[in-house]
Amino acid sequence: MPRTSVAGPSKAMSVLLEASSRMMRAESEQNLFAHALEVASHLLDADGCQVWRRSRGRGLWRVVATRGLTESDPGTLELHDDSLPHTILMIEDAAGDKRLAFLKSFIGREGIHSALVVPWLSDPSSLDASIDGAMIYYWRSPHQAGAEELAYAWALANSCSSALHRLELNEDSRREKQRLEFLAEASVMMASSLDYELTLKSIAQLAVSRIAEWCTVHVAEEGKLTRLVVAHADPQMKGYAEEYERRYPEKIDPQQGVGKVFATGEKEIVPFISEEMLKAAALDEDHLQLLLQLKLSSSIVVPIRSREKVLGAIRLLGTNGRYFGDSDVQLATALGQRAAVAIENAQLHHALLERDNELRQSHAAAKMGSWSWDLENDRLFWSAEFRALHGLPEDAEATAQAGYDLVHPDDRERSRREFWATLESSASVFNSEHRSLTPDGRVLWLQVRGRIRRDATGKATWIAGLIIDVTESRIAEQALRRAEKLAAAGRFAATVAHEVNNPLEALMNTIYLAKHTKGLPPEAGAHLRVADAELQRISHIVRQTLGFYRESALPQSTGLVQLAREVLDLYHSRSLSRGLTLRIAPHSHEEVFVTVIAGEMKQVLANLIANAMDATPAGGVVEVSVTRRTDGVEIAVSDTGCGISEADRRRLFEPFFTTKADIGTGLGLWVSKGIVEKHGGVLLIDEAGEQGTTFRVRL
Numbered sequence: 001m002p003r004t005s006v007a008g009p010s011k012a013m014s015v016l017l018e019a020s021s022r023m024m025r026a027e028s029e030q031n032l033f034a035h036a037l038e039v040a041s042h043l044l045d046a047d048g049c050q051v052w053r054r055s056r057g058r059g060l061w062r063v064v065a066t067r068g069l070t071e072s073d074p075g076t077l078e079l080h081d082d083s084l085p086h087t088i089l090m091i092e093d094a095a096g097d098k099r100l101a102f103l104k105s106f107i108g109r110e111g112i113h114s115a116l117v118v119p120w121l122s123d124p125s126s127l128d129a130s131i132d133g134a135m136i137y138y139w140r141s142p143h144q145a146g147a148e149e150l151a152y153a154w155a156l157a158n159s160c161s162s163a164l165h166r167l168e169l170n171e172d173s174r175r176e177k178q179r180l181e182f183l184a185e186a187s188v189m190m191a192s193s194l195d196y197e198l199t200l201k202s203i204a205q206l207a208v209s210r211i212a213e214w215c216t217v218h219v220a221e222e223g224k225l226t227r228l229v230v231a232h233a234d235p236q237m238k239g240y241a242e243e244y245e246r247r248y249p250e251k252i253d254p255q256q257g258v259g260k261v262f263a264t265g266e267k268e269i270v271p272f273i274s275e276e277m278l279k280a281a282a283l284d285e286d287h288l289q290l291l292l293q294l295k296l297s298s299s300i301v302v303p304i305r306s307r308e309k310v311l312g313a314i315r316l317l318g319t320n321g322r323y324f325g326d327s328d329v330q331l332a333t334a335l336g337q338r339a340a341v342a343i344e345n346a347q348l349h350h351a352l353l354e355r356d357n358e359l360r361q362s363h364a365a366a367k368m369g370s371w372s373w374d375l376e377n378d379r380l381f382w383s384a385e386f387r388a389l390h391g392l393p394e395d396a397e398a399t400a401q402a403g404y405d406l407v408h409p410d411d412r413e414r415s416r417r418e419f420w421a422t423l424e425s426s427a428s429v430f431n432s433e434h435r436s437l438t439p440d441g442r443v444l445w446l447q448v449r450g451r452i453r454r455d456a457t458g459k460a461t462w463i464a465g466l467i468i469d470v471t472e473s474r475i476a477e478q479a480l481r482r483a484e485k486l487a488a489a490g491r492f493a494a495t496v497a498h499e500v501n502n503p504l505e506a507l508m509n510t511i512y513l514a515k516h517t518k519g520l521p522p523e524a525g526a527h528l529r530v531a532d533a534e535l536q537r538i539s540h541i542v543r544q545t546l547g548f549y550r551e552s553a554l555p556q557s558t559g560l561v562q563l564a565r566e567v568l569d570l571y572h573s574r575s576l577s578r579g580l581t582l583r584i585a586p587h588s589h590e591e592v593f594v595t596v597i598a599g600e601m602k603q604v605l606a607n608l609i610a611n612a613m614d615a616t617p618a619g620g621v622v623e624v625s626v627t628r629r630t631d632g633v634e635i636a637v638s639d640t641g642c643g644i645s646e647a648d649r650r651r652l653f654e655p656f657f658t659t660k661a662d663i664g665t666g667l668g669l670w671v672s673k674g675i676v677e678k679h680g681g682v683l684l685i686d687e688a689g690e691q692g693t694t695f696r697v698r699l
Contacts, residue, residue, distance in 0.1 A: 016043070016155050023163035029053070032167060033065035036135065036160045041067060043152040044145070046137040048110070053133045062323075069110055069138065086131065088154060089117040090145050094138075114143040118153045120161040132164055182210050182331065197228060199342050203335065204231035207316060211331055212300075212324075214241075214317035218258050219304070219343065225252050225262050225312065244290050248283065258313040261301045265310045267333065270299040271323055295319045300329055302336040306344045314339060371450075372464035373400075375423075389446075389469055391438035408435035408443065423460040428452050430463065433470070443650075445474040508535050534570070537599055555679075558598045559591045560635060564624045567605045571613065579618035582609070585625030585636075592626050592633050594699055600675045604683075607668040608637040608695050615641035615693065629698070632681075638694040646688060653683075 016039070026032035033051045040049045048068035054061050091097045094107050094115040106112075116137040123129040135157060137145075145153070185206060204215040208231045217229040227250070230241055252259040261268050270277075273296045282288035298318035304311045314336050318324055324332075369386025373379070380398040387396055390406050407415050411434040422430045430450040435443055450465030514520070515528045561584065568582045575582045605624070612622040620640040627634045644652070644659065651657045655670040669683075676683040681699040 016152065016159065020159040020163075023159055024166060026163055026167065029064070029164070029167055032160065032163050036156065037065055037067040039156055040135060040137065040153075043156060044116075044137055044149050046116070046143075047140045048112075048138040050136045050138075051133060052136060054131060064133075071106065071110070085117065086119055086121060086129065088119075088150055090150070091115045091117070092142060092144055110138065111140045112138045113141055114139040116145050116149075116153060118157045120157050120164060122161065122165060132161060132168075135160070182206065195346065199346075200339060201229050201231070203339060203342075204229040207231070207314075207335065208233040211328055212316035213237075213319040213322065214315075216258075216315045216317075217304075217312065217339070218252075218262070218315070219312035220262065220310070225258060228312075240293075244294075248287055248290070258301055258315055261303050261313045262310055265303050265305055267303065267329065268299075268301040269324070269329055271325075273297055273299060297321050298324045300324050300332045302329075302332045304336045304340045304343065306340040311340055311343050367469035368466050370464070370466055371398075372462070374462055376461050386467060389444075389467065390436060391440055391442070406436050408437050411435050423452065423463070426458060428454075430465070441646075443471075444469055445471045504535065504539055508532070508539065511535065530570075537602070555595045555597050557593045558596050558601065559593050560601075560626045560633065561588055561591045563598060563602055564588075564605060564626060564635065567602055567609055568624065570606070571609055575613065575622070578613065580613055580616055581621045582613075583621065583623050585623050588624070588626040592628055594633055596679055596699070601679070604672045604675050604697060605635065605637070607672045608697075611668065612637055612639035612641065612693070612695075615639055615644075617641065632699050634699075635697040636694055638692060640692045643688060643691060644685075644693055649685060649688065652685060 023032050023035050026035060033053075036051060037049055040046070046068070048066070050063050050067075050069070051065040052061050053064040089099070091100060092114050094100050094112045095104070100107065100115065107115075118135045118137070119131045120133040120135070121129040122132050135153070137153070200217045200219070204217055207215040213233045215229070215231045216227055218225045219228045220226075230245075232241060252262075254260055254263040257268065260266075275292070278291045278296070279288060282291055296317055296319055300316045302314050302316075304313060314332065316324070316328070316332050367389065369389045370381075370383040371386050372381045378400070380400060380403065382392075382396075382398040384394060387394060396402070404412060404416060415432060415434045418432050419430065428451065430448070430452060432448045434446060434448070436446050437443055447468045447470045448465065449468070450463045452460050453462040455461050511528055511532045515525060515532065520528075564584060568584070571582060609622060609624070616622055616639045622637070622639045625634075625636045625638070627636070648659055653669050653673045655667055673683045676697055676699075679699060681697060684696045684698065686694040686696070
């Protein structure tokens with residue numbers, strides 16, 4: 001005979017009412033399921049009972065609570081079935097009924113004969129209601145539930161469904177609050193830094209504290225995926241994961257997992273990871289054991305997509321029975337979208353820095369700097385290259401007055417007039433050129449170009465542009481002009497030299513005859529020999545000028561002290577007439593020998609001594625010193641004259657530049673510098689002092 005319910009009608013109603021009240025007050029699903037099983041044991045005389053729960057939005061069913069059965073572990077049985085009935089289903093022969101074929105092994109192990117399936121409908125009055133769960137009653141002997149049992153079971157199911165719906169609403173509210181908090185925190189993290197690698201590490205750590213046990217982030221580098229971040233809710237598991245990765249490095253497969261998501265841009269969801277899946281994925285038995293130890297239960301892989309480009313993928317893994325639902329997928333998708341923004345912003349920032357660096361390098365190479373002037377608000381901007389060009393410190397304040405002060409004093413007023421005249425006109429561009437005097441005394445030629453912005457009335461409101469160092473081109477132009485002058489002077493000098501050469505030879509012949517005149521007084525002979533030597537030097541210069549002379553004289557060891565005495569002797573008479581003292585420095589009496597062309601070096605000393613005498617007033621001193629140095633020798637010519645101004649000192653060695661007005665050609669120092677450099681030396685001038693000038697020839 002079929003067994004009936006444990007409780008009578010009145011008691012059953014009392015139990016149901018009490019159960020409904022308790023279940024509506026349940027604080028969790030597990031608490032609700034425990035109440036439901038307890039009430040079921042009072043209402044129906046079943047040998048065992050299970051509560052099945054369907055993951056929302058998935059066709060995945062799990063046993064979440066059990067009573068009276070051998071297999072009491074709620075996680076023992078996972079069911080995949082979307083075809084459960086929307087009404088109570090009484091099955092007398094459970095082992096032979098095809099509708100319970102998926103429970104065949106379980107039924108056999110438990111010795112089940114009959115079963116009652118009672119669905120929990122989200123809305124019992126609707127034909128389209130979804131099934132949120134079910135309670136399954138089992139009998140090990142044949143059983144046919146009566147109308148009273150079915151009514152009790154259905155009433156209990158409705159109470160459970162209502163209570164479960166209330167819990168789901170609360171859970172939805174809690175999850176939505178957590179979702180918003182999570183996304184808000186993630187957004188703050190991603191906006192806090194342009195180092196996207198550091199940001200994604202923080203996001204992965206946030207994810208494992210809220211929605212998953214595992215999180216890995218793969219980012220594309222040069223078209224290939226690279227795992228950038230791995231995080232686990234349990235810090236000890238991170239070391240286990242690294243060991244797993246070392247032994248079995250992940251291979252990016254475009255047919256599955258992160259590789260497929262990266263290739264297609266579509267998310268991949270595995271709501272339930274079964275042991276069969278792990279066995280299929282395992283490479284060997286050791287690999288399988290490692291996978292099983294991870295206790296993976298669910299997986300979500302979402303793309304990190306920016307516009308039409310996939311930048312990478314985020315993988316979330318649930319373990320120990322965590323199964324991802326629709327809300328988790330939505331949260332992961334939102335996380336991927338935010339990660340894409342963070343990566344793209346970081347990449348754009350990096351690209352901007354690269355372009356800015358390239359622009360700075362090109363500006364530095366081209367010797368140019370940028371500037372702008374907000375005329376309405378009187379705000380001036382100078383780039384780092386602008387400051388470097390002018391020799392200014394990086395923190396130099398950019399003001400209009402400071403800008404004018406950068407212009408050479410001789411060009412300042414003209415530049416000011418040109419600038420404001422352009423602004424007050426209708427022109428849209430400004431072009432000018434001026435000199436600038438740097439703090440270290442260099443003179444630069446700068447070209448200024450700017451574009452002007454005007455308001456509706458035509459008033460200039462803003463101007464910006466470049467300043468370009470054109471000093472080298474200016475020097476080249478000046479060198480070209482000097483070369484043209486030299487060419488003209490050379491042609492003229494060659495003509496003069498040609499005309500001078502004939503009478504010069506006549507003079508030399510005459511002196512030769514005079515030197516060999518019989519009875520010539522010794523004193524006259526000495527004078528003739530000096531005259532002959534100087535005429536020989538003049539002849540040498542004439543030949544060089546004409547271009548006929550090919551250096552036949554070879555450099556030879558020459559005593560510089562003796563050479564200096566000979567040149568001073570030539571100017572002895574002139575110095576006496578002008579009241580000057582010519583002398584060799586006291587410390588220069590020891591002879592110093594160098595290998596030079598004596599005639600050319602005598603020409604250098606003659607030029608320097610002549611210039612010193614011209615610059616020294618009566619009573620002054622011109623002194624020549626010869627000094628040994630560790631790296632060679634030095635001849636110094638000093639005077640006690642008026643000195644040379646700083647402006648003139650910068651141009652002393654230019655051809656045709658002279659400070660002696662009508663009596664100078666401007667070629668002496670230029671020629672002397674060339675001769676010294678020809679001998680591998682340098683010709684220097686000391687820093688300006690309070691009095692006098694010193695030139696130094698270092699060989």
